[in-house]
Amino acid sequence: MGRVLAVIIWLLTLLSVALFVSKKWWFPPSISEHGPALDRQFLITILVVGVSFTAAQIGLGYMVWKYRDTGKSGDRALYTHGSNRLEVLWTVITAVVFIALAVMGQSVWASLRLHDAPPGAYTVEVVAQQFQWNFHYPGKDNVFGRTDPSLIDDSALNFIGLDDTDPNAKDDSVTAALAIPVNRPVELRLRSKDVIHSFWVPPLRFKQDLVPGMEIKVHFTANKVGKYELACAELCGQLHFKMKSYMLVLPEDEIKSLSALSQEQFQARMGELLAKYQLPSD
């Protein structure tokens, strides 16, 4: 029985490790500047995790293989209550390794979250609502027009409550897909009209909740032109699984020409761009 159990534990360990090592199912290739550093941190962590997991399971299998009761009469187990030296040793080793991992992990976090977006970042307001994304661009003047919840009227397609009487709003555009420049810092100002949603673009290695009542500013830099799926990652109601949009990462000049367009032209051009770019096919 002990040997069977040992072999099964080892087999399950081997298969579990193989599932990761094969990389058949893995992160999509990174499209963000912080992606490689994050991937490196993940790799270091998964190595520690993999080695600890494998060692513990091999050890467990070894114990049950080796120390099964052979039924010999008078044969007794080792009488010991442990070893303080060992306890101190493995406490210190695990503490050092685990806390070192946590400290190393802070650098990516700090670069993204403990600093504001660099000056000159391309800024978009993101306003989520049940099962739809709205992206608000400031236009040529680079100033967002005033918005007010009391002006929201979904039936009139004013999803974000943009104040048409505000001069700054004249050149603003609101679309259902996100367009950002490549290789330039992007700041998103995240808001929600109703419940909590979460902005999630897998190859961007980036996620952030949109919380009603708050404006959350986050920033990142995308470094690969293309079209990517944008999903909601926080349960927001019945059609949560369909709350989908796209993020277009575009050359700088394309972004410039978009900014110069009127709302209708902007939307039409976005339609063309969405059709032009293909989703990455692994």
Place this chain on the structure above:
Amino acid sequence: MSAETHEAVHRHEPPKSFIRKYIFSLDHKVIGIQYILLALAAVLVGMVMSVLMRMNLSWPGTNWPILGTLFPGGAPGGVMNPEFYLSLVTMHGTIMVFFVLTTAPQGGFGNYFLPIQIGAEDMAFPVLNMMSFWVTFIGFVVILSAIFLSGAPSTIGPIGGWTGYPPLSALGQIAGPGQGMGMNLWIISIAIFCVGSLLGALNFITTLLNMRTKGMSLMRMPLTCWAWFTTAVLALLSFPVLLGGGILLLLDRLAGTSFFIPGGLYVSGLLSGTNPNFPLHTGGSPILWQHLFWFFGHPEVYIAILPGMGATSHILATFARKPVFGYRAMVFAIFAIGLLGFFVWGHHMFISGMSPYSAVAFSLLTLSIGVPSAVKTFNWLGTLWGGRIRFTTAMLFAIGFVSLFVAGGISGLILGQSSLDLPMHDTYIVLGHFHLVMGVASIFGMFAATYFWFPKMFGRFMNEGIGKIHFWITFVGVYCIFVPMHVMGLVGMPRRYAAFTEYEFLKSLHPLVIFVSVAAIITVIVQLLFYFNFFWSMFKGKKASDNPWEATTLEWNTATPPPHDNFAGVLPTVYRGPYEFAVPGAPNDFMMQTDVGTEVTSGNGHNGHKH
């Protein structure tokens, strides 16, 4: 009645009537069994729900005629609605976390065995004990009633996940299906459950501190008692916070308050304050709920698993025929886990909009909690090392616990890092992680406990042959279900999706999704063997003696099953530590805690090691 019992007498006569004996019983043993039966009923409901969810995820759009017949609203024409699926998610999580993982390990086995293991005649407050069970039972009835009274015919409960984040959960029907009466019942059920758990926690703490028999010093207690005690302390400190949060959430829904609802919301075409269906709200904070919820929710994870750790330590020592390796370190590790468990709740909220500086602290503290967890694992291996292992079904499940605890716990090193949480948060890797460690590892601890203590509780063994088949398939099954979820998370699969049909990036995962569902369905079916074994053995199992496993602790000192006052009027006196196996020179390879016999160094993990 014996005259030499010691002074702390909480005697109550064995009741005669059926109702006082089996229904409104004051006997901690009957109450323990009531909790276990409640958990057995709840886990069946939770499992059936998980199978329905897997069916929908793997074969979306399939017509299941039986579903259409049973739930014409939720699965019209036999095809499941997304809102039906999401109500399953919510109910599955809530029922499993509260009514299974919190009831069986603590209310069930803890209630039954804590008083016996410390040599007490009953719990300190038998009436409170009875109330805690019946309050919990009412909570269960209320959550089940949400299936039928959810307020929307297309759901069988609220939509919110077991975390019930507002404003979705606070706005009422305006926020969509699953936000009506079902959500009220969900909150009320959890509030009732909190009260029941608080009553239980008071009882456990008082009993353990005041009612240990002569010679039962704290460091002579079995590790199970340390685990139940720490769990009770966690429950006492964390459930009030959830209770408070639940009351505030209910007020937001019913009394027009705005604890969790900010101003200026625009929901389903209506602005807050412009319509009687959507009164004016202002000034609330959705994140406040997350702090309150997770201040409870994270200790809750340890409430679920600590008793399993205790049972595993207990059973590993018994069947390795060896003292627990590093008893003292194990006690400190339990404390450290309990204490640190209160300072890590923010790792559920790295991307919630909480201050990113708090995330730094929470991340460091979270990885620290891996240290006592690793210490426990080392000591379990140390306990097996040099043992003479007897592979009973209980032992197999205890070894399985160690394997699963490592497999599930270790990915905490990934998820606990705020930077890595950016891609991982709310994906399937989180599901794989917490199901393995908090879900099935805890359940394996309970399976081990059931096979181990069943002979004491019912006077008969469970069938070992059926038990072993149950173990092998379940052990392999849970690995097949939950390890693949980790790589699904790497690809980015979000949790709480009713279907994966909308996204190209999820298409490549389809074979894994099917694999997991098939494994889950097989594993769930095999659990029927356990149910059969449990109830069949109660009446037909092989008869058990008083100490069939040749174990050492006090529950094996008394009759099988134990008499109404546990020790037939004579409380035992304890002379040694709990796990004195293989003592050199002793006549048997085990020495009961009550054996006067040869004086051995008092056996609490400090032999030969001077401090």
